[in-house]
Amino acid sequence: MLRVTALSVRYGETLALDRVDLTVGRGEIVAVLGASGSGKTTLLRAIAGLEHPTTGAITWDGESVAHTPPHRRGFGLMFQDHALFSHLDVRGNVEFGLRMRGRRPRPDNPRPDISARTRDVLDLVRLAGFERRRVDQLSGGEQQRVALARTLAPSPRLLMLDEPLASVDREQREHLASELHRIIRVAAMPTLLVTHDLDEAFTLADVVVVLDRGRVERCGPARTVWSEPGSITVARFLGVATELILPVADRTVRTPWGPLPAPAAADRAWVGFRPGDLRVDRRGAVTATVREVWFRRDHFLLNVDTEFGPMTATGPRSFDPGATVGIHADVEAAVVLDA
Amino acid sequence: MLRVTALSVRYGETLALDRVDLTVGRGEIVAVLGASGSGKTTLLRAIAGLEHPTTGAITWDGESVAHTPPHRRGFGLMFQDHALFSHLDVRGNVEFGLRMRGRRPRPDNPRPDISARTRDVLDLVRLAGFERRRVDQLSGGEQQRVALARTLAPSPRLLMLDEPLASVDREQREHLASELHRIIRVAAMPTLLVTHDLDEAFTLADVVVVLDRGRVERCGPARTVWSEPGSITVARFLGVATELILPVADRTVRTPWGPLPAPAAADRAWVGFRPGDLRVDRRGAVTATVREVWFRRDHFLLNVDTEFGPMTATGPRSFDPGATVGIHADVEAAVVLDA
Amino acid sequence: MTARVPIWWGRALLLGVPLAFVTVFFIWPVGAILGRGFVVRGGVDLSPVGEVLTNAALRRVVGFTIWQAALSTVATLAVALPATAVLSRYRFRGRALLVAVLTMPFVLPTVVVATAFRALGVHGSIGAIVIAHTFFNVAVVVRIVGAAWRGLDSREEDAARVLGAGPVRTFVSVTLPALRPALAAAASIVFLFCFTSFGVILVLGGPRFATLETEIYRQTAQLLDLRTAAALSVVQLGAVVIALGVAGVMTGRNRGSHRLPTPGKIPARIGSRARVAAALAPAILLVATPLLSLVRSSLAHGGYGYSHLGTTPFGAAGSPADALATSLRIAAVATILAVGLGLALATAVTRPGRRNRVVRLAQSVVVLPLGVSAVTVGFGFLIVFDAPPLNLRTSWWIIPIAHALVALPFVVRGTVPILRAIDPRQREAAAILGARPWQVWREIDLRLIGRATAVAAGFAFAISLGEFGATLFIVRPETTTAPVAIFRFLSRPGATNVDQAMALSVILMGITGVVALIGERSANTRSASTARAG
Amino acid sequence: SSSGSTSGARTVTLVTHDSFAVSKPVLRAFTTATGWKVRILKSGDAGAALNQVILTKAAPLGDVMFGVDNTFLTRALDEDVFASFSARNLKEIPREFRLDSTRRATPIDFGDVCVNADRKWFADRRLPIPKTLRELTGSQYRDLLVVENPATSSTGLAFVAATVAEFDDGWLDYWDRLRANGVKVVDGWEEAYNGEFSGAAGSTGTRPLVVSYASSPPAEVFFADPQPETAPTEALDATCFRQVEFAGVLRGAAHPDGARALIDFMLSRRFQQDLPLTMFVVPVMPNTPLPPVFRKFATVPADPLTLTPERIGRDRRDWISQWTEHVLR
Numbered sequence A, B: 001m002l003r004v005t006a007l008s009v010r011y012g013e014t015l016a017l018d019r020v021d022l023t024v025g026r027g028e029i030v031a032v033l034g035a036s037g038s039g040k041t042t043l044l045r046a047i048a049g050l051e052h053p054t055t056g057a058i059t060w061d062g063e064s065v066a067h068t069p070p071h072r073r074g075f076g077l078m079f080q081d082h083a084l085f086s087h088l089d090v091r092g093n094v095e096f097g098l099r100m101r102g103r104r105p106r107p108d109n110p111r112p113d114i115s116a117r118t119r120d121v122l123d124l125v126r127l128a129g130f131e132r133r134r135v136d137q138l139s140g141g142e143q144q145r146v147a148l149a150r151t152l153a154p155s156p157r158l159l160m161l162d163e164p165l166a167s168v169d170r171e172q173r174e175h176l177a178s179e180l181h182r183i184i185r186v187a188a189m190p191t192l193l194v195t196h197d198l199d200e201a202f203t204l205a206d207v208v209v210v211l212d213r214g215r216v217e218r219c220g221p222a223r224t225v226w227s228e229p230g231s232i233t234v235a236r237f238l239g240v241a242t243e244l245i246l247p248v249a250d251r252t253v254r255t256p257w258g259p260l261p262a263p264a265a266a267d268r269a270w271v272g273f274r275p276g277d278l279r280v281d282r283r284g285a286v287t288a289t290v291r292e293v294w295f296r297r298d299h300f301l302l303n304v305d306t307e308f309g310p311m312t313a314t315g316p317r318s319f320d321p322g323a324t325v326g327i328h329a330d331v332e333a334a335v336v337l338d339a
Numbered sequence C: 001m002t003a004r005v006p007i008w009w010g011r012a013l014l015l016g017v018p019l020a021f022v023t024v025f026f027i028w029p030v031g032a033i034l035g036r037g038f039v040v041r042g043g044v045d046l047s048p049v050g051e052v053l054t055n056a057a058l059r060r061v062v063g064f065t066i067w068q069a070a071l072s073t074v075a076t077l078a079v080a081l082p083a084t085a086v087l088s089r090y091r092f093r094g095r096a097l098l099v100a101v102l103t104m105p106f107v108l109p110t111v112v113v114a115t116a117f118r119a120l121g122v123h124g125s126i127g128a129i130v131i132a133h134t135f136f137n138v139a140v141v142v143r144i145v146g147a148a149w150r151g152l153d154s155r156e157e158d159a160a161r162v163l164g165a166g167p168v169r170t171f172v173s174v175t176l177p178a179l180r181p182a183l184a185a186a187a188s189i190v191f192l193f194c195f196t197s198f199g200v201i202l203v204l205g206g207p208r209f210a211t212l213e214t215e216i217y218r219q220t221a222q223l224l225d226l227r228t229a230a231a232l233s234v235v236q237l238g239a240v241v242i243a244l245g246v247a248g249v250m251t252g253r254n255r256g257s258h259r260l261p262t263p264g265k266i267p268a269r270i271g272s273r274a275r276v277a278a279a280l281a282p283a284i285l286l287v288a289t290p291l292l293s294l295v296r297s298s299l300a301h302g303g304y305g306y307s308h309l310g311t312t313p314f315g316a317a318g319s320p321a322d323a324l325a326t327s328l329r330i331a332a333v334a335t336i337l338a339v340g341l342g343l344a345l346a347t348a349v350t351r352p353g354r355r356n357r358v359v360r361l362a363q364s365v366v367v368l369p370l371g372v373s374a375v376t377v378g379f380g381f382l383i384v385f386d387a388p389p390l391n392l393r394t395s396w397w398i399i400p401i402a403h404a405l406v407a408l409p410f411v412v413r414g415t416v417p418i419l420r421a422i423d424p425r426q427r428e429a430a431a432i433l434g435a436r437p438w439q440v441w442r443e444i445d446l447r448l449i450g451r452a453t454a455v456a457a458g459f460a461f462a463i464s465l466g467e468f469g470a471t472l473f474i475v476r477p478e479t480t481t482a483p484v485a486i487f488r489f490l491s492r493p494g495a496t497n498v499d500q501a502m503a504l505s506v507i508l509m510g511i512t513g514v515v516a517l518i519g520e521r522s523a524n525t526r527s528a529s530t531a532r533a534g
Numbered sequence D: 001s002s003s004g005s006t007s008g009a010r011t012v013t014l015v016t017h018d019s020f021a022v023s024k025p026v027l028r029a030f031t032t033a034t035g036w037k038v039r040i041l042k043s044g045d046a047g048a049a050l051n052q053v054i055l056t057k058a059a060p061l062g063d064v065m066f067g068v069d070n071t072f073l074t075r076a077l078d079e080d081v082f083a084s085f086s087a088r089n090l091k092e093i094p095r096e097f098r099l100d101s102t103r104r105a106t107p108i109d110f111g112d113v114c115v116n117a118d119r120k121w122f123a124d125r126r127l128p129i130p131k132t133l134r135e136l137t138g139s140q141y142r143d144l145l146v147v148e149n150p151a152t153s154s155t156g157l158a159f160v161a162a163t164v165a166e167f168d169d170g171w172l173d174y175w176d177r178l179r180a181n182g183v184k185v186v187d188g189w190e191e192a193y194n195g196e197f198s199g200a201a202g203s204t205g206t207r208p209l210v211v212s213y214a215s216s217p218p219a220e221v222f223f224a225d226p227q228p229e230t231a232p233t234e235a236l237d238a239t240c241f242r243q244v245e246f247a248g249v250l251r252g253a254a255h256p257d258g259a260r261a262l263i264d265f266m267l268s269r270r271f272q273q274d275l276p277l278t279m280f281v282v283p284v285m286p287n288t289p290l291p292p293v294f295r296k297f298a299t300v301p302a303d304p305l306t307l308t309p310e311r312i313g314r315d316r317r318d319w320i321s322q323w324t325e326h327v328l329r
C-alpha cells in the first residue's frame, strides 16, 4: 500500500506540489485529475523517485522509500511523453524491464519467461507482429501502446500511468481501458492513473483525486466526487457549465425548477448544472434565447441566455440562433455550494 | 483550396497511404479520423512536403505543389509529438515562424508585429507569462499549447493539426476548440484536423474523413457520416458497440423493437446500435442478463447477454451482474448495413 | 528532475582515476619543469613571463601563433563541414571508404607529408601552413561532428521547414545550435593542434615562421634556457585556457535530443548526387592529392621499400616491420588506456546531478596535454619519474601513457556532447524499469555513444601510430615506433633509406585507413542490426 | 637504479642522440669481452640529448654519454656532467681532437660539415663547381645553395661556425651577401638534403649546393642499389668545419666500471672500424682501416675550419640571434 504524506516538490520558484496527501490501497485505482500544469506528472515522478521532494514522506507498506533509489522501488511509471528507448526496437523496449529484473532470479520470483511475457503484453496492446519495428517509425498511438506494454511487462508492484491512452483511438481506448481494469484487479496492483478523459477516470477509478495548482482540491470515491465536487473549481473541472447564484430562504435554495436544500446558512447559494442536466423542453420552466448551437452527434449543445444568466443545455435537435426555447432542469443533479 | 488526388506514400514495405483523395475548401474544417496507424500523420506530413509521395498529386488553388519545398508552401503543421525547438524558450518557439517570414524590423519600431502577435497567440492558449520558460520544463499540456501557438502564429494558408488537444484537460480543450473554430472561420483558413476525440471532430468539422489502413473508408459531411457510416468498420469506429444480424423480409428488417427498411435485397441485414441508443427499461422488448456494469458519471454502461447476442446498453442506475433487465432501442438511430 | 546516483563513490572513482592519471602523468611533470624555470633560490620569480610579454619579438611570436591557429581552424571548418554534412546525412556507396581516407593524414609524420606538399609546390608560406593544418585536421571535424550529426533528431528540422525556414535557415537556426557542442569540441581540438603544431611550421612554413611551440622547443632542447621556456609555456597555457574558455561558452547548455545514430538516412538520389560531390570535393582534393603523391613516390625504384620491409638497414636498430609491430602494440595499449579513462571521465562529467566546479574543471584539464609542448612534457617526465615506484623514464609503458594523454581529449570531447544530449528521460525510464546505475550506463549511454566511442578509439589508435614529438624523447631502440623509424631513415643520405621511409609511411597510412574503415563499418552494422534485431 | 639491471646480468646504459648507431656484432663483441650488456637510450638530437643529461644529473639516466660534439662541449663541461676518466688509448689520439684538458670528455670520432655539390647538375650546365665559401656569393651561383637554420640544426650551426672561422668579424657581411645571392634556409638537414638538394637520390629538389657532410658522397654510393662507380655528389674541401664527438662517464653513474669499459671499447679498433658505415663519421684513432667506399669517395680535408669549444660555447647564442636578424628577418 502506498501512502504519500505532505509531499511538496519545488522547481526553482514554482511549487509544483504543495503538501499532497494520498493513499493507494491494494488493487485500488486512483485517478489523478487536474488542469494542465497542476502537478499530476510531478506527483508520479516524485513517487517514482525521479524528483526530490522538498518535504513530505512516501511510504510503501509502512516503510519509507526516501532512501530507495528508483530502480529498487519496483514501481512502474509510464511517461507522458513515452520516453521509449530510441536505440531499441519494440521488443527491446518491452523486454527491457524483464531483462533488468531477470538478472537476479530469486527463489520466490523465478526468472520469468521473457519472450512469452513480451508476447503476451504485445498481444494485449494489439501490437503483435511489431516486435522488430524501430520505435521511431511507429505512429503516435503505436508508440503509446509500446510504452504501456513496457510498463506492464515487469508487473510492477505499483502502477503509475501518465495519460496512457491520450493518443489512441476510441475503439482501442475502450479495449485497453477494460483490459487494464481486468489486469489491475487480477493482480491487485495499486494504480495511479493520470488522465484528461473524465469517462476513463470515472469508469476505471475507485478514488478520484483532483489537483489544483499543486494542491489536493478534492479526494474521494469516484461517485461521491462526481455528485459532490465540494468546490466551485472542482465543479467546473468536472463539467459544470452553467452557474447560477440563487437566493436562499429557510435553508432552501429557490431554483426556477423547484427548491433544493441549501448547504449553509447564507442568504445566497451557488448552483451548478452540467449540460446534460439542463434540457431544452417545451415545458421548461425557464425561457431562453438561443445564442450558439453545437452538433454533438447524438444531441445538440446550446448556449442560451436567460433571465438568470447564460446557460449551457442539451437539446434533441438544432435551433436557429435567436430562437426562444424552454429549459428544463434535472434539479436532483444540481451541484449546490456556498456562493 | 487544397486538393489531394490519389496520394500514396510508402515506408519500405508499409503502404502508409493508398490512393487518398481529399479536398479542403476555404474556411472548411475537415476532420481526419482513423484507428492508430491508419495513416493520418502520414497524410499531413505528405501534404506539408515532408514525405515524398510515391504517386498522386497535391494542388493548391489548382497548382501542383510537388516541386514546392516545405518552407515555401505556407502550410502550417502542428506535430503530434510537438517537435518544439528545445534550444529556444517559449517565445522563441512561437515567434520562429514569424521571423522566418522575414518581417524586417524598422528602426523606429523594432519588430512590432512579431511581439504583438506572439503575445496574442500566447494569450489565446492561456500561456501568457510563460514567454521565458524553457520548453523542456513545461508540463505535457503546456508543451502542446506552445506547439499550437507556434503553428497558429504565422497564420498559415492551410492549417494542419495533428491531435492538437490530446494532452489538455476538458476545460481547456473546450475553450481551445471554440477559439480554434472562431479563428478558422474568421480567417477562412482551410483546416485539416486529426483527432481521436469524436466530440471534437463532430463539433468542429464540416467534413469527416475516416482512414483505414491508408485508404479513405468514408468521406462526407459530419452529420451524414455519423448517421450513415456506410461500412461496418466505420460504424464500429464511430461508436457502434452492439451488432445484430437480423432477418429481412419484404425489404424490411425485423428487429425486436420494430421494422426497419433494409438496405439491399438480401435475406439478412447487419444492424448496429450505439450504447446510447439501447436503454435498460422495464418495458424493453428484449430480455437481457447483466454481465458487467460500468459507472459513466451521469449513467451506467451495461454489457448484457440476450437471445440475439451480447449488447451494450445504458441505464440510469447500476444493476448487479446476473440481474434480468429489459432493453429498449431507439430504432430510428440504428445503423443498417448489408450483412 | 534527475535520478540520484546513490553510490557517490562510484562517481568519485569515475572522476578520480582519470584525473589522477592526468595529474600524475601531465600536471606533475609539467609543473616540475615549469618550477625549474621559475623557482630561483627557493622563491618563485615570475618576472620571465613579463619579459616575454614585453619583448617585441616574442610578442610577435605569440601573435603569430594565435593567428595561424585561428586561421587554420577556420579553414579546416570551412573545408570539413560541407563534407561532414553529406557524409552524415546521405547514404551512398564508398561512404565508409571516404571517411577512412580522410582519416589517414592523421598518422603521417610531418616530414613525410612535407615531402609530398613540397613536391606539389606548397611550402614556404603562411598559406602552406594553413593548407597543411587543414590536411591534417579535416578528420577531426568530420568524425567528431559527424558522430553528433548522425544522432540528431530530424523532427525539429521538419518543424522549422514547415514554419517557413529554408534549408540554410533551418541549418543555422536549428541544426547548428544542436551541433554546437560537438562543433566547439572539434574546433577547440583543431585549434590546439594548430596552436602547438611543430613540424608543419618548421618544415612547411620555413625558418621565417616561429611559433610558441618552436620557440619553446628551441629554448628547452637546444639552449636549455628553462627560464624563458617556462615563461613561454605559461603564455602558451594561458592562451590555451582562454581558447578552452571560449569553446566552453560556445558549447552552450544541454539539449536532450540525441537518438541512436541512423547513418545516412537519405539515399543520394540523382538530383542530390551533384550536391554531394560538390560538398565533398574540397576535402577530398585536399587530402587525396598529397596522399596519392606519397603513394607514387613510395613506388620508386621498383618498390624497393616494400620489398625490403623486413630488412634492417646497416647500423639501424631494426627493420621497418619491427617498428611497425612496436607501433601497433603501443597503439593498442594507448587506445585501451585512452578509451577506458576517457569514457570513465565522460560518464562522470555527464551523469545527471549537480554539476560542480570539479566536474567542469576536469573536462578542461584533460584537453591541456594538447595545448602543451611535447618537449615540455618529455623533459618533465625525465625529472619526475626518476625514482621508484614511478621509475618510468626508461620503461616501455611511458610511450603508450604519453600517447594516451594526447588521445584522451578526443575520447572525452568526442563523447561528452553526445552523452549530454541524451534525453534524461531515457535514463529515468531505464531506472524505473529496474536498471541499476551501471546497467543504465551500459544499456543507454554506451549504446548511444557506441559510434562516438568507436570514432574516438580510432583516433586514439591513429594518434598513437602517428605521434612523434613526445615519442622522440622517450623512445628506446627496442621501442622504436614507425614514425621515429621513418624520421631516422630520412635523416641518413641515400636512396634506400628514403624508399624504406616512404614505404613505411604509406603502410602506416594504409593501416590507419583500414582501422577507420572497420570502425565505420562496424558502427554502421551495429546500428543497422540494432534496428533489425535489437 | 636507472640502468635497471636484470637478474645478475650487468648492464651499462648509454645515453646518446638519435643518430647513434652501432652494428650488432660489434656490440656483442663488447659483451663477450667484458660481460657488460649495453642498453641504449636515444634522446633526441645531440643538443636535446645533452640537455636531458644535464637536467637529470641528480639522478642520471644512464652511465655513459656519447655524442657531445665540440659545439656543445663547454656546456657539458660547465654543467659538470662527466666524471674524469683517462681512456686506455687516449694518448694515441691525435692532439687536435683532445679538446678537453680536464680529461672528462673522450674524443671518439669526427666529421666535417661541408658544402656538397651535385656533380651532374654542374656538368650539365658546364658550370664549374665552386671551391670556396667566398665563391658561393658569386652571381653565377645565385639561388643554388640551401643551408640549415643554426637555431634548429646542428649542421646549420656548424656551417655558421665555418663562416665565423673563415671571415671572423666579417661573417655577418658574408651572410648578407649570401642572402642577397638567394641562399635558401630550411630548418633541418632532412629537408635540406632530401627535399631541396638536387643531388640526393630520388629527390625532387632543385638546388645543387647544400650544407651536408664530407661523408655524404660515400653514403650516396653505399645506400644506392646497385652501387654506382662514381659518387654523384662531392664535398667542397675548403668549406668544411670539423665536428668532434666525445663520450664521457656520467657523474653519479650506477655502473662506472661498465661505463669506463664501454668508452675504452669505443676507442678499440673493432668499434672504431665500425664507425664509418654506421654513423658516417671518421674514427679518431689513427691507422684505423676505412671501408672501401670511404677510401674511394670520402674527403678528409687536411686543414678544416675550426674554432675552440670555448669560443663556440661563449658566442653561440649571439651568433644565432644575429644570424636570425640578418638572414631571416
Ligand SMILES: Nc1ncnc2c1ncn2[C@@H]1O[C@H](COP(=O)(O)OP(=O)(O)OP(=O)(O)O)[C@@H](O)[C@H]1O
Pocket (backbone or CB within 6 Å): A011, A012, A014, A016, A034, A035, A036, A037, A038, A039, A040, A041, A042, A043, A080, B136, B137, B138, B139, B140, B141, B142, B167, B168, C001
Ligand atoms: N523541470 C521543470 N522545471 C520547472 N518547472 C517545471 C518543470 N516541470 C514542470 N514544471 C512546472 O510545474 C508545474 C507542474 O507540472 P506537471 O508536469 O506536474 O503538470 P501536469 O499536471 O502533469 O500537467 P499536464 O496535464 O499538462 O501534463 C507546471 O506549471 C510546469 O510548468
Ligand SMILES: Nc1ncnc2c1ncn2[C@@H]1O[C@H](COP(=O)(O)OP(=O)(O)OP(=O)(O)O)[C@@H](O)[C@H]1O
Pocket (backbone or CB within 6 Å): A136, A137, A138, A139, A140, A141, A142, A167, A168, B011, B012, B014, B016, B034, B035, B036, B037, B038, B039, B040, B041, B042, B043, B080
Ligand atoms: N518512418 C516510418 N517508417 C516506417 N513505417 C512508418 C513510419 N512512420 C509511420 N509508419 C507506419 O505507417 C503507418 C501509418 O502511420 P501514421 O503515423 O500515419 O499513423 P497515424 O494514423 O498517425 O496513427 P496514430 O493515430 O497512432 O498517430 C503505421 O503503421 C506506422 O507504423
Ligand SMILES: [Mg+2]
Pocket (backbone or CB within 6 Å): A040, A041, A042, A080, A162, B139, B140, B141
Ligand atoms: Mg503531465
Ligand SMILES: [Mg+2]
Pocket (backbone or CB within 6 Å): A139, A140, A141, B040, B041, B042, B080, B162
Ligand atoms: Mg499520428
